[in-house]
Amino acid sequence: MAGSAAAVAIAGGAVLGLAGPASAHNYMIASTPKVDGTLTELPKSFEITTNDKLLDIGGSDSGFAYRIVGPDGKYYEDGCLAVDGPSMTTKAALGDSGKYTVEWQIISADGHTVSDEYSFTWDAPAGFRPATGQTKPPTCATDEGNADGSASATTGTASGETDSTTSDAIWIGAGGIVVVGVVVAVLLLLRRRPAPAQDDTDED
């Protein structure tokens, strides 16, 4: 259904000589820590911000992933992630200093999956007690008694916004078709009907 709607919108745009609606994927515009940056303090949360709303259907975080991989190849994120508008956050207790990798996956506003990774350097402050990483990506534990509630605060408004964007495109496309239809109809009428004789002219 979305496919045919998009086809209609694109056809409408094409008839009018316009480009079809842009369908770009979300891309990362900011992050904590920064790409190739150095952390000297453990951030409250790790965050990736993209250029557009994330598609978090029903607030389920389905299709999203956020991993903080240590120099030892272990996973340091807590397994819980929160999606809010264009951003995704998670918490991680890092281990020893060294080079870490952030692996992330999000669902774009257009429903497509985008994933990438980047690295940062962890320069632990004096007295930091390194956490123990997991050999497998942890799942969000809700029974450990320290759930911070941020994951459950996730809302699923992105899908609604995307729907309205899609229907905007449909209406724009449909409008184009209607305009073209009217123009064609008028042209046909003008061609089919010879100019009526005006009653007060003397063209003969």
Ligand SMILES: [Cu+2]
């Ligand atoms: Cu896409």
